[in-house]
Amino acid sequence: MREGFGKLWNGGGARNLRWAVLPILFLVAWEIAAILIDNPFILPRIESVASVLATPFASILGTGSLVHNASVSLQRVLVGFLVGAALAIPLGIAMGRWEFVEELVNPLVQIFRPVPPLAWVPLALAWFRIGLGSMVFIIALGAFFPVLLNTLDGVRSVKRTWIEAxxxxxxxxxxxxxxxxxxxxxxxxxxxxRVAFGIAWMCVVAAEMMPGTSSGLGYLILYSYNFSQVQVIVAGMIVIGLIGLGIDFCLRQVESRWFRWRELER
Amino acid sequence: MKLVVEGVSKEYVGNNGEPVVALKGISLEVPEGEFVCILGPSGCGKTTLLRIIAGLERPTEGRVLVDGEEVDGPTPRLGMIFQDYSLFPWRRVIDNISFGLELAGVEKADRAATAREYLDLVGLGGFASAYPYELSGGMRQRVAVARALATNPAVVLMDEPFGALDAQTRNAMQREILEIWEKTRKTVLFVTHSVDEAVFLADRIVVLTARPGRIREVATFSEPRPRNRTSDGCAALRRYVLGLIDEGQGGA
Incomplete structure (x- = not known):
């Protein structure tokens, strides 16, 4: 019996499908749980979530479609991410190249780094008012530190021989x-x-839950909660996950194409 | 294109806070087109001397002159080939070779043509668009030689360039570097700890003593090339130089 299972698990065709086993089990468990609980306000059935996902262009509760809200969130995250990276990369290079810059800046970095971006929400609202400005601030802050620290690491990893040559x-x-x-x-x-984009993407969803927001996936989720539309919440979560996955995939592709030399260089 | 080293000394503060004298009163004149090997036991400061000549380090005393002009920092007039692989791994071979020309603002078409020329000179014509990680150690050093020559330096400095290669590749590279030298007639300063290598390559061998590095003796060797490593002349010089090194270390 165990041998038979092993054969199935390691067999030629099965090998490529192994990754799907747990997700399928998860979906089955979800559906069974939803049927048993029998309360769509706690756990919606898969079909009801799927029907929201199947109509991505349909307006939801007058807040715009899934696609519309996703594109709003994407625009925000892109602006915030670019601002954060554009500040972090030059600073990281300067810190890595000139010791006095690092000595000067490092204490502040160490103090601010552990503060979660979302702890800045009240100040962000006070400084930038409700709207794009405060969101970009939060997202940029989230993206800033991982880019800064990796840039610093990267500059330090540059071989002295390259520089001298x-x-x-x-x-x-x-x-x-x-x-x-x-x-x-x-x-x-x-x-x-890559790390920064993941964090920025989390930040945008959270930032869109700030008071006064009226669009974006984060807003859609919170708004749907007020109307007890749990299937929309779950659909929104799935879209958030898929977009994050898709972007990370793209960034990885670039990495494996352009930066192969890092692994292959001895 | 004369290289003059004038009373160069180098002192630095060691790990225990005591001053360490790495080089003491090194004076040397190298006429144009000569192949000079700097030979000494490890730790004698021969690499430091080469780095000072290259302008990568400042001497505590003395100075280095190229054509009467003092060297006060790295310059493309002094090409350098490093012991560890110094190629830029994100650049193709051809773009590595044209790097120096790029810095100097040479037109794209011109630098491509020049880079090709030097690529052919080192016998890697077929590898223009390869990446350094696709090449063997010997091939990488050949690209490094081509890159250093492409900017047409007055002097080529080599810091144990074949130290990391296996014996066979090393011998082949020595023959090849002589061929290249005969074609380009550059002044070459070649640091090595291998007596064999120095005897095979050099017009003159500068033998350094162990720390502090001083010039023990400069041995001239006029045996015509290509040299036979086992000839009487080579054997005699090898014995003589080995004797100098042993004395310099105060041993044997």
Missing amino acids: AMTLGARERQLLVRVILPGALPTIWTGL
Whole structure:
């Protein structure tokens, strides 16, 4: 019996489908639980969630469609993410290249890094008012630290021989930064960007739950909660998960294509 | 294109806070087109001397002149080939070679042509678009040689460039570097701890003593190339140089 199972588990065709086993079990368990509980306000049936997902362009409770809200969230996260990365990368390079910058900046970084971005919500609202400004602030803050620390790591991982070789070939400081240190650190910076995007994506959903928001996936979820539309909440969560997964996949693709040298370099 | 080293000394503060004298009063003149090996036991400061000549480190005393001009920092007039692999792994071979030309603002078409020329010179014509990680150690060092030559330096400095290679590849690379040197007639300063290597390559061998590194003796070797490693001349010089090194270490 155990042998038979082993054969099935390791067999040629089954091998490619193994990843699907647990998700399918999960869906089955969900459906069984939903039937047993028999209360759509606690756990909706899969079909009701699926029917929300099947009509991504239909307006939901007058707040716009899933696609509309997803694109609003994506725009916000992109702006916040880019602002955070655009500040963190140059600062990280400066900290990695010049010791005095690191000595100067590091204490502040250490103090602010453990503060969750969402703890800034009240201040963000006070400074930037309700709207895009405060959300971008929160998201940028979430993206900033992982990019900064990875950039710093990346710059430190740049081999001294690369820098010295470039110097003997006539590189001045600016050329060193642009043509040696930045490309040498880029694979590590990219890892930071991937981590940062994950955090930024969490931040946007949370930021959209701030008072005064009127669109975005986070808002949609909270709004649906007020109307007890649990199937919309779950559908929204699935969309959030899928978008996060999709973007991470894209970033990984770039990594494996452009930065292969990091693994292959001995 | 004359290289002059004038009374160079290097002192630094060691781990225990005591000053360490790495080099003491090194003076050397290298005329254009000569192949000079700097030979010494490990820790004698020969790499430090080369780095000072390259402008990567400042001497505590003395100075280095290229054509009467003092070296005060790295310059493309002094090409350097490092012991560990120094190629930029994110650049293709051809783009590694044209790096220095790029920095100097040479037109794209011109630098591609020059890079190709040097790629062919080191015998890697077929590997233009390969990445460094696709190459063996010997091939990587050949690319490094091509990269250093592409900016047309007055002097080429080599810091144990074949130290990480196996014996066979090492011998092949030595023959090849001589061929390249005969074609380009660059002044070469070649640091090594291998007496064999120095005897096979050099017009003159600068023998350094152990710390603090001083010039023990400069041995001239006029045996015509290509040299036979087992010839009487080579054997005699090898014995002589080994004797100098042993004395310099105060041993045997």
